[in-house]
Amino acid sequence: MNRTAEKLAESLLTVSGTTTGIVILLIVFFLFKEGAGFFHHNDVEAGYALCVNGENAVKNLSSGQIKDIFDYETGNWKEVGGADEEIVPFRVSDIINMYQEAELGENYVLLPEKIGETIAKTRGIIAFIPVQYLPESNPEVRVLESKRLNPSDFFMGKDWMPTATPAPQFGLLPLLAGTLWVSLFAIIIALPLGLGVAIYLAELAGERTRNLLKPAIELLAGIPSVVYGFFGLVVLVPFIQKIFDLPVGETAFAGSLILAIMALPTIITVAEDSIRNTPQSIREASLGLGASHWQTICRVIIPYSASGISAAIVLGIGRAVGETMAVLMVTGNAAVIPHTLFEPVRTIPATIAAELGEAPAGGIHSGALFVLGCILFIITAAVSVGAELISKNKYKNI
Amino acid sequence: MKKIFALSIIMIACIVAGKAQKIKGSDTLLPLSQQEAESYMNSDPSQTVIVTGGGSGTGIAALIEGTTDIAQSSRKIKFEEKQKISEGGKSVKEVVVAFDALAIVVNPENKVTNLTREQLEGIFTGKITNWKEVGGADLKITPYSRETSSGTYEFFKESVLKNKNYKSGILSMPATGAIVQSVGQTKGAIGYIGLAYINKDVKAVHVSYDNGKTFTAPSVASAKDGTYPIVRELYYYYVTAVEKAVRPFIDYVLSPAGQKIVAETGFITL
Structure with missing residues (x-):
């Protein structure tokens, strides 16, 4: 009788020890798994893209440059390697101020077209728009490729602005x-x-x-x-x-x-x-x-x-x-x-x-x-x- | 005890019967909606309204998924959110239920009483760093902001900073009370708080949105007649399909009895 009780107590202790160990390991695993996911994101907010006028020569912008443009810190394309042209930052909500809601059609079907028009007629524009409204067929519009987050931007970054749009800054x-x-x-x-x-x-x-x-x-x-x-x-x-x-x-x-x-x-x-x-x-x-x-x-x-x-x-x-x-x-x-x-x-x-x-x-x-x-x-x-x-x-x- | 038990049985029964209306969203609106729901249920015991918080974004996400009847929000529904609802073949209705004014506060010892929106933008984006640049003493400006998770932070950024980012490394406080405390004890401080939080430790400045032509002090009256510019609307959103079910409650909130509660909870009536 005593022996079984002892055995039971021993196995109980073993089980609780093992469970605790496993739980701790799982927590650590979860932490690092979630953390690793960070580096699979792109530098521009998910579901959005940046577009410029087709004549614009700028191919690449770092996330810091994007932030400065939308903060009106950088005012001219030549500062980021382009032509001498004023930068016009544009967000999709701006289009609602430019057109009547009726002009955009039911469920905004005409929106991509209107965005395309706006981009085509403004040479210095940089537009931040949801991907489903990309005016893809319009040759006057060029989509800037978004890049994977650069680990060095994270580990060496000096700005922490996690909710900045379009380009959040994560500097450690x-x-x-x-x-x-x-x-x-x-x-x-x-x-x-x-x-x-x-x-x-x-x-x-x-x-x-x-x-x-x-x-x-x-x-x-x-x-x-x-x-x-x-x-x-x-x-x-x-x-x-x-x-x-x-x-x-x-x-x-x-x-x-x-x-x-x-x-x-x-x-x-x-x-x-x-x-x-x-x-x-x-x-x-x-x-x-x-x-x-x-x-x-x-x-x-x-x-x-x-x-x-x-x-x-x-x-x-x-x-x-x-x-x-x-x-x-x-x-x-x-x-x-x-x-x-x-x-x-x-x-x-x-x-x-x-x-x-x-x-x-x-x-x-x-x-x-x-x-x-x-x-x-x-x-x-x-x-x-x-x-x-x-x-x-x-x-x-x- | 028995009463509570019976009540909870009734409530559960109501939920099962699908009669209960669910309101979810903004924490700013939470106390108001709770008060409204309570007095609405008192006036009509056959109705059940369940209010939960979680943030404006959470509420609208629940509306999109159809897990709430009304989403309460301290910001306007975003373009993309509206889009998601219309993708599901539904259309969303917006009701303004109350107003909330943001006051710009400084230390009581500060001589500056008037600021334009452009000056505020300069101060919070780090372009203006000394009070003498805006007509005050030769003193460093210390702007206090809320944490990024706050709806007030977003609204201030939209309305006053015109979507520009706050200066990097701005002081950010976890709660409005902490801003009042810090502004009250820091000479060069400036911060933004809800109208209801103004007390004798801080001084509210007069604000101009028309380049300094008219400066208005924040008050319930000036916010109501539209002369004070930094006012946000507080919203209820619902999809038109459930209009019949949710309208009685919303009508109650908009009624004189409901608006009395709005004033009592520190917001501005319509």
């Missing part, structure tokens, strides 16, 4: 730089503080202070991140703005500060545990040789627990890189490559959280967000592997 650099920038300074702020508190708690604090302080710090980890974000927006942001006399308070610095506070409990708890795990014999040996308490801490205990402290740092970084809500609320979410700490930044998790809800499923935008997810996954995976390697080294450096 500002988001990646923002994420790393905020996390880096968060860890620079949190590290000395966290280590200081950990050493104080483990070595210097009395039993009563410790019993009071430790649960309080662990409580910090339990506060929902949106509360941190709200606190940051209402208290920290105006404060930073006033102190440093900045035009905007929503800056990378505000994000770093909030993240530092959020990473502190992790760093303190892990580092303190590893400091307290220093064997009593080592401590006593040091004291027995005549070293003072302070010398023992600096020269013996900290080197001994170095690997545990590094693990604490790495875990703190992991917490900072992946944090979403608090950062979304205090960093201003401007997709620019930061040069100082006192500029707004946009991080990868904040971008995914803000945009995934309205991005059409299966489209280019949601694909781009999945690629961002993959990149975030790779960063955090690297961080955890780093933590694992460091912990394994535990006894080597003594």
